[in-house]
Amino acid sequence: MVDHRRKGTRGLVLLALIIVALPAVIPNAYIYDVVILIGINAIVCIGLNLLIGYAGQISLGHAGFFGLGAYASPLLSDRLDWPPALALLAAAMAVGLLSFAVAKPILKLRGHYLAMATLGLGIIISIVLNQEGQLTGGPDGMPVPPFSLLGQRAEGEATWYWIVGALLLATVWLTLNLVDSPVGRALRALHGSEVAAAVTGIDVLRYKIMVFVLSAVLASVAGSVYAHYAGFITPSEATFFRSIEFVTMVVLGGMASTFGALIGAALLTALPQVLTPLQDYQMLTFGAVLVGTMVFMPKGLVPSLAERLARHRR
Amino acid sequence: MSADLLQFLVAGVTVGACYGLVGVGFSIIYNASQVINFAQGEFVMIAGLGTTSLLAAGMPYAVAIALGVLITVLVGVALEALAIAPARQSSVVTLIIITVGASIFLRGAAELVWGRNFRSLPPFSGAEPIALGGAVIQPQSLWVLGGTAISVVLLSLFFAATRSGKAMLATACNPNVALLLGIDTRAVLRLSFAIAALLGGIAGVLIAPISLTYTDVGVMLGLKGFCAAILGGLGNPFGAVVGGLIVGVTEALTAGYLSSAYKDAVAFVMILVVLIVMPRGLFGAKAGERV
Numbered sequence: 001m002v003d004h005r006r007k008g009t010r011g012l013v014l015l016a017l018i019i020v021a022l023p024a025v026i027p028n029a030y031i032y033d034v035v036i037l038i039g040i041n042a043i044v045c046i047g048l049n050l051l052i053g054y055a056g057q058i059s060l061g062h063a064g065f066f067g068l069g070a071y072a073s074p075l076l077s078d079r080l081d082w083p084p085a086l087a088l089l090a091a092a093m094a095v096g097l098l099s100f101a102v103a104k105p106i107l108k109l110r111g112h113y114l115a116m117a118t119l120g121l122g123i124i125i126s127i128v129l130n131q132e133g134q135l136t137g138g139p140d141g142m143p144v145p146p147f148s149l150l151g152q153r154a155e156g157e158a159t160w161y162w163i164v165g166a167l168l169l170a171t172v173w174l175t176l177n178l179v180d181s182p183v184g185r186a187l188r189a190l191h192g193s194e195v196a197a198a199v200t201g202i203d204v205l206r207y208k209i210m211v212f213v214l215s216a217v218l219a220s221v222a223g224s225v226y227a228h229y230a231g232f233i234t235p236s237e238a239t240f241f242r243s244i245e246f247v248t249m250v251v252l253g254g255m256a257s258t259f260g261a262l263i264g265a266a267l268l269t270a271l272p273q274v275l276t277p278l279q280d281y282q283m284l285t286f287g288a289v290l291v292g293t294m295v296f297m298p299k300g301l302v303p304s305l306a307e308r309l310a311r312h313r314r
Numbered sequence: 315m316s317a318d319l320l321q322f323l324v325a326g327v328t329v330g331a332c333y334g335l336v337g338v339g340f341s342i343i344y345n346a347s348q349v350i351n352f353a354q355g356e357f358v359m360i361a362g363l364g365t366t367s368l369l370a371a372g373m374p375y376a377v378a379i380a381l382g383v384l385i386t387v388l389v390g391v392a393l394e395a396l397a398i399a400p401a402r403q404s405s406v407v408t409l410i411i412i413t414v415g416a417s418i419f420l421r422g423a424a425e426l427v428w429g430r431n432f433r434s435l436p437p438f439s440g441a442e443p444i445a446l447g448g449a450v451i452q453p454q455s456l457w458v459l460g461g462t463a464i465s466v467v468l469l470s471l472f473f474a475a476t477r478s479g480k481a482m483l484a485t486a487c488n489p490n491v492a493l494l495l496g497i498d499t500r501a502v503l504r505l506s507f508a509i510a511a512l513l514g515g516i517a518g519v520l521i522a523p524i525s526l527t528y529t530d531v532g533v534m535l536g537l538k539g540f541c542a543a544i545l546g547g548l549g550n551p552f553g554a555v556v557g558g559l560i561v562g563v564t565e566a567l568t569a570g571y572l573s574s575a576y577k578d579a580v581a582f583v584m585i586l587v588v589l590i591v592m593p594r595g596l597f598g599a600k601a602g603e604r605v
Contacts, residue, residue: 058407105590112350112406116544117589120582123537127579240537244414251411280426287419291397294412298404 008176011259015172019165023158032157034273039164040226042265043171045249046258047218050175052247053256054187055211057107058115061122062246065095065216067129067238069223071136074144074233084147088224092217099216100209107208114212122243129235141234144227160229167225168262171218175258187211191256219246252293254300263302317448322570323563324446328455328524330562331462332358333581335517336539337546337554338469339510345486345549346499346506349409353393353417355536357514359424361386362527365519366433375436383515389420390511394504402500417536424529435522458520465516466555469509473551478505486549534578541581545588560584 026032044066051057072091077084106117129136136142146153178184190197190204198204227233236242245268253264271289275282297304336354343351365382369375397412438457443450473479484492485502493499517535518527525531539554542561546553561581569577 052407056407058410102586112410113589115350115410116540117586119537120541120585120589123582124579124586127576127582131575240533248411248414251408255407281422283418283422283425285422287415287417287422290415291412291419294404294408294415295397295401298401298408 008180008258012169012172012176015259015262016169019169023161029157032161034270036157036160036164036229037226038266038269039161039168040222040229041246041249041269042168042262043164043222043225044219044246045253045261045265046171046175047215048246049250049253049255049258049261050178050187050211051215052250053254053261054179054184054191055208056191057208057212058112058247059118059212059215060115060240060243060247061118061120061125062215062219063238063240063242064118064122064125065099065219066223066226066242066246067125067235068095068098069220070227070233070237071129071142071223072220073224074142074227075135078145084145084228088221091224092220095220096213096217099213103209103212107205107212119240119243122238123240126235126238126240129238136235139235141232144231144233146231147225147228164225164229167221172258172262179258183207183210188256248290252290252300254302254304257300257302260300260302264300267301318570320447320449322566324449324451324455326563326566327559328452328458328562329521329566330542330559331458331555332517332521332535332558333538333542333561334555334558335462335465335513335520336535337542337558338466338551339513340540340543341546341549341551341554342482342506342513343503343510344543345551346482346503347398347409348406349398349413350540351507351510352410352413352536353420354510354514354539355532355534356417356420356424357386357390357511357532358518358521358535359527359529359532360389360420361515361518362435362522362531363424363428363433363529365522366435366527367428369435375438379519382519383512386515386518387508387511390507390514391504393511394507398503398507399500417532421529421532428529430529432526432528434526435519437523452524454520454523458524461516461520462555465513466552469513469551478502482506538581541585544585 022035026035044062048059048062051059069088069091072094073084073087076082076087076090080087082090102117102121103114106113130139132138146155179187186197186202186207189200189202190207194204223237226237249264249268250261251264252268253262254260271286272282275285278285293301299307336358339354339357340351343349343354361382364385365378368378368381371378373381393413393416397416398409401409401412437452437454439453441453443452444456445451473483481492481497482502482505484495484497485499489499492502518532521535538561539558542558543554544557545560546555546557561584564584565577565580568580
């Protein structure tokens with residue numbers, strides 16, 4: 001356990017160093033953009049990883065929460081003239097309440113019912129965003145006012161890089177602490193066996209709901225940040241495919257591994273950029289990579305490689 | 315009954331039958347492996363598009379349909395052999411992600427083969443609509459309903475009267491006990507993919523003359539088939555057919571009387587309500603859990 005914690009701290013320091021050092025080697029605004037998107041996706045995935053990797057539940061609707069954060073924040077700050085930071089918090093709270101209301105009755109059930117419910121919820125959100133054209137601009141999307149806090153406006157890739165970097169670091173720190181706390185141990189226990197966890201006195205339902213709500217709130221915050229950064233938002237950010245992308249990032253990187261989720265987000269955000277020259281083959285390759293990794297490294301990249309490395313050292 | 319209502323019911327039952335066939339595929343694979351196969355909608359797409367190509371190559375219509383469905387079954391079997399079987403020991407979540415990857419892969423491959431255009435199949439027998447109490451019925455609707463009914467009857471005979479069918483039921487009931495009794499549960503899984511692909515393929519060629527076919531046609535059809543399966547109680551194949559009809563009819567009535575914009579949301583609102591109010595679906599088994 002102590003070793004586990006030390007590894008986590010080491011990883012956190014390494015991540016901080018990478019975030020600080022990276023701008024020195026980023027050559028242009030395009031790469032900045034990709035790195036910022038990686039950071040935003042990683043925040044969603046780290047939250048989602050708590051749910052999938054630790055609580056053993058799967059969500060097929062997190063893009064819905066991401067989309068709600070992305071739309072609610074600009075709608076509140078633009079139409080109602082709220083400060084963007086307050087709008088972001090309000091959106092996160094609203095998503096928290098929504099996810100709580102949905103999770104409470106459904107997480108009582110066993111199996112993949114949460115997956116089904118989140119799938120339904122995510123698609124409903126996506127359809128509403130597409131149809132309520134007067135409010136959301138429909139399929140064409142809507143512009144988002146710039147983010148400002150205490151009179152300071154966030155503009156340009158470099159500024160956003162530090163904002164997203166700091167948020168990512170905070171998210172990683174939060175989850176590493178959570179995973180190492182009694183809450184984290186309870187989560188791992190209920191992943192192993194819910195019945196056994198319940199017998200030892202763990203309130204299984206409460207923990208599952210807590211993790212689900214936390215992951216939904218993180219997705220909403222990441223969505224708000226994305227909307228302000230991109231300056232424009234379309235419903236394609238809230239589609240079923242996007243939800244699948246988030247889950248895939250988590251599983252590809254490695255379930256129950258915070259840094260795995262981060263690496264999964266980095267790889268799958270960068271992959272389509274690398275594949276652009278292969279335009280016509282993009283979907284084909286994306287699918288093949290996904291199936292191939294899952295067949296040959298079912299635990300995901302990071303745990304599989306770590307295992308191999310450990311075996312090698314011995 | 316007003317002519318409008320009758321017309322909506324006919325449209326709803328027709329598309330609902332297809333959701334039902336797709337939903338049965340979800341249930342059969344779920345029974346064999348607890349996996350939700352998200353490539354189910356792609357079977358619908360491959361059969362429809364494959365048949366258009368075979369038809370364009372000059373084959374008689376009936377042969378093109380048969381071959382189109384056969385190709386779909388082969389894709390289903392290949393999917394199981396290449397992607398599911400090698401990962402058999404993995405967690406169910408991993409297997410579900412594999413089917414998601416396979417669905418993206420198949421759509422990518424279909425785009426390379428068929429491009430992004432919409433294609434259509436001619437109706438199986440004439441386009442002359444039949445008048446019925448003020449509503450008009452496309453002859454193809456009758457083909458959809460007849461095809462679905464025959465498929466369901468044959469499937470229930472298969473479960474009731476063949477060794478393979480009984481082996482599938484036993485595996486669904488308890489895979490470990492089935493294995494102990496000498497049932498080859500891996501063969502059951504292979505067979506379940508073949509049957510799911512067959513049913514998806516049949517749905518694909520039946521609906522293509524009505525709804526057009528294109529590489530993304532399977533996405534919504536697949537997801538709504540999934541809703542049908544949940545509504546009927548996941549793991550209950552015949553419940554899925556009823557679930558599909560309910561989804562189809564509710565959707566058509568919503569589009570007709572309330573809002574056509576929110577037609578696609580109906581299926582998903584229904585599964586949310588069902589999960590909260592009657593979590594095991596309308597016909598799902600009551601199951602306790604043993605430790």
